[in-house]
Amino acid sequence: MTAQTGPGLVDESAPAGDQLQQPFSAADPAAVLDFTEVHRSYPVLADFRARLGATPLKEVPSVEGGARILAKCEWENPIGSIKDRIAYALMADALRTHGDGDPRDLRLVAYSGGDLAEAMSFLGMQTGVKTRFVLGSFVPKSLIDTLEGRGSLVDLVPKELGFLRVIRRSQRIAVEEPGWTLVFQHSNPVNVAMHEQTTGAEIVTQLGERRPDLWIASIGSGGTLVGVLRALRKRFPDVRAVGVTPEEAPYGNPEAPGGKPTYEGSGGHGFGIRQPFVKAHDEWIHEQRHVPTRRALDAMGEFFDATGMRIGSSAAANWLIAKDYAARMPPSAVVVTVFPCSGTPEQWVELGR
Numbered sequence: 001m002t003a004q005t006g007p008g009l010v011d012e013s014a015p016a017g018d019q020l021q022q023p024f025s026a027a028d029p030a031a032v033l034d035f036t037e038v039h040r041s042y043p044v045l046a047d048f049r050a051r052l053g054a055t056p057l058k059e060v061p062s063v064e065g066g067a068r069i070l071a072k073c074e075w076e077n078p079i080g081s082i083k084d085r086i087a088y089a090l091m092a093d094a095l096r097t098h099g100d101g102d103p104r105d106l107r108l109v110a111y112s113g114g115d116l117a118e119a120m121s122f123l124g125m126q127t128g129v130k131t132r133f134v135l136g137s138f139v140p141k142s143l144i145d146t147l148e149g150r151g152s153l154v155d156l157v158p159k160e161l162g163f164l165r166v167i168r169r170s171q172r173i174a175v176e177e178p179g180w181t182l183v184f185q186h187s188n189p190v191n192v193a194m195h196e197q198t199t200g201a202e203i204v205t206q207l208g209e210r211r212p213d214l215w216i217a218s219i220g221s222g223g224t225l226v227g228v229l230r231a232l233r234k235r236f237p238d239v240r241a242v243g244v245t246p247e248e249a250p251y252g253n254p255e256a257p258g259g260k261p262t263y264e265g266s267g268g269h270g271f272g273i274r275q276p277f278v279k280a281h282d283e284w285i286h287e288q289r290h291v292p293t294r295r296a297l298d299a300m301g302e303f304f305d306a307t308g309m310r311i312g313s314s315a316a317a318n319w320l321i322a323k324d325y326a327a328r329m330p331p332s333a334v335v336v337t338v339f340p341c342s343g344t345p346e347q348w349v350e351l352g353r
């Protein structure tokens with residue numbers, strides 16, 4: 001990879017037909033999420049689906065005199081993060097395509113920031129599907145132990161190369177190593193559909209009579225930001241939306257990626273690549289905001305000290321941006337955000353809490 005940075009650089013690692021650069025158009029959730037047959041063949045997946053979601057929408061500390069902040073608390077999913085929803089949808093989608101075949105003949109390779117892998121390895125173990133995860137070498141040892149303990153394979157990409165290289169490695173495995181089917185969370189429509197049909201629909205119900213003024217979400221694949229936004233806009237067409245990424249890896253960043261650590265599950269890819277789900281909805285998103293990773297980590301501790309609740313680093317970044325907007329809005333206004341996970345044991349040790 002080139003060591004230079006600057007606008008106009010070309011990503012030489014992009015494969016032909018790069019899924020990251022295909023245009024996206026959203027599908028009807030009811031159609032793409034019809035997993036009736038899959039549930040019949042795999043009752044464990046039906047059971048997991050029944051335990052997904054219905055996570056609380058909690059009021060969290062805001063700024064004195066400012067808008068109220070409501071956060072969807074996603075660590076209450078079965079494996080502990082928002083990605084449980086997407087791991088389920090991607091696994092069910094892959095099994096639907098596999099049809100009547102023996103699940104042991106299905107071998108899935110997926111890239112992940114960590115949470116998707118954790119949930120998908122569980123589902124692989126439950127269904128008999130072989131799973132393999134490409135991860136950045138920044139992931140905690142506790143996660144690698146969990147994945148390997150469940151029989152998943154793990155490939156680590158040096159963290160200095162950035163998350164784009166993690167994606168590229170998984171694409172290469174699918175091309176060069178026969179038998180591995182690529183799970184591509186950044187382009188599979190079930191990702192957005194699942195958030196529209198579950199996360200977003202739950203928020204609409206939980207809001208009741210309250211009208212959201214602003215929806216704020218960190219961007220990894222962009223599935224959460226866009227899927228929930230699609231559900232909110234059906235009921236509240238005027239809702240505004242803000243994407244959040246680390247300052248070290250902003251959305252749409254034209255520079256070459258890599259080098260600096262970033263907070264969990266979020267970030268732009270570099271080379272000017274914009275996540276397909278977000279790119280397709282750019283005009284619905286009013287602002288892109290950035291949070292330095294050190295600031296997000298410190299805010300985990302601040303939130304814990306204020307509430308006794310553990311939130312992850314992307315949640316903390318969302319909270320900081322939510323407070324920033326809330327400070328400029330009246331107390332009658334409502335800001336909705338999401339807390340994707342509760343952080344890793346290693347982060348809490350480092351934070352001394």
Ligand SMILES: Cc1ncc(COP(=O)(O)O)c(C=O)c1O
Binds near residue numbers: 220223224315340
């Ligand atoms: C902790 C965490 N926060 C935020 C995100 C971003 O979610 P999405 O991929 O829906 O944009 C992820 C996704 O991996 C995550 O694991």
